[in-house]
Amino acid sequence: MAEFQWDCPASVGVGRLDEEHRQLHHLITGLLKTLETSPGAARGEARFMEIFERVVAHFKTEEDYLEAQGFPGLAPHRFEHELLLDWFRDQLVLRGSTGARPLILLVREIAEIIQRHHQTVDRAYAVWLKDPEATADSLPTGWARRGPDR
Ligand SMILES: [Fe+2]
DSSP: OOOOOOOOOOOOSOHHHHHHHHHHHHHHHHHHHHHHHOTTOTTHHHHHHHHHHHHHHHHHHHHHHHHHHTOTTHHHHHHHHHHHHHHHHHHHHHTTSTTOOOHHHHHHHHHHHHHHHIIIIIHHHHHHHHOTTSOGGGOOOOHHHHOOOO
């Protein structure tokens, strides 16, 4: 299997959101590197929780901004966020159970999910912000509507 690659997220043209995307990318790829070199790293679980908390805060910031801008695709975008957070909460509940998946697999999965989210639905609002004449009908589908690749 090809090694997972995630380049730095493309700009959406909004300074605060770009900075949060960059920070999330940094946190997730940093944890992946840590787990690849020492899979049992004690701080891994705490970092995974920190990533969840940052994602929650970032989604709120993004939704508030898009609402203030009148983005017509906000409802499906918000729905995508909710499904992604549901996935995250499910994984957090299972962390302490016997047979819980290795953390590195979850971090790879969340990296792929967030990367795809950024490249599809986040890119859609970036395009709309630059050209509000673009319609919601042309917005690309994201992870939630297709489901994760398994
Ligand atoms: Fe988003």
